[in-house]
Amino acid sequence: MMLRTAFWIVAALSVAGTAGAQTAEVAPPFVTTPPEVVERMLALAETRGDDVVMDLGSGDGRIVIAAAKQYGARGIGVELDPKLVAAARENAQAAGVAQQTRFLNGDVLKADLSGASVVTAYLLPWLMDALQPKFLAELAPGTRIVSHAFAMSGWEPDATREFPLSGEHAGRTATLYFWVVPAEVRGEWYAAQPEGEWRLEIRQNFQQIEVEGAVGDVPLRTSGAVLRGTHIGWQGEGEGEGGTGRFEGRVLTFQIVGTLTANGASRSIVFARRP
């Protein structure tokens, strides 16, 4: 019943959108995520005891409370409706996790997201899109985001899960979208090495990257470049000594620090941003 309500709200929005008549944004109503979906969301985020799980539009608090109860995580809920904030606090008290959880009354678009290591949401597409710049600006690279039912424009999920529901929702499916906030790596990087200077040019579209450059005078081409949070890697296909091999590293504030493995031997390389 609850899921059906969300369906009709989105369906109504889609129809209005295609007619070009919809301008006002409808606030996501209070529709609960079924417990089995809550479990899947927290599992997909690989929630741990040291996480701070922030649910945007926390409703009755169920996601934050489950994260605290099942994983020992700390949780923060942000909710527009003060009555739901009060209900969530009572529910947390009853579940014995009041000490680990906080419920804030406010607008998610004005909330400070920076303390979260896991963000969960069951909102609407326009609000996910409005949140996207905040996710990228405020969340540390590596922060995991899971959204029930709604994706974001432009930013491809790292994973999508679709599964059938049981019990009162039997016959329906739920969809979850998962993203890892990527480190910012676009631009030029260099490293002085015995075989010559490494120069990298990294192009970036969210978590998708392309790496190319040169080792000394030899062009460096790569394949299989990946960026997941602060982890970066690529397969070098340069000719000659320097460029070949697999690089795996971590993105720090001003450096990429990692290991190049080629012909069974490994050595560390530290790239700095081209000043």
Ligand SMILES: C[S@@+](CC[C@H](N)C(=O)[O-])C[C@H]1O[C@@H](n2cnc3c(N)ncnc32)[C@H](O)[C@@H]1O
């Ligand atoms: C679909 S419900 C999800 C509730 C809960 N997260 C869950 O999954 O069961 C969306 C919730 O977001 C709240 N909400 C809508 N717009 C909001 C906003 N701009 N800021 C904070 N909360 C908002 C609604 O009041 C509602 O409780």
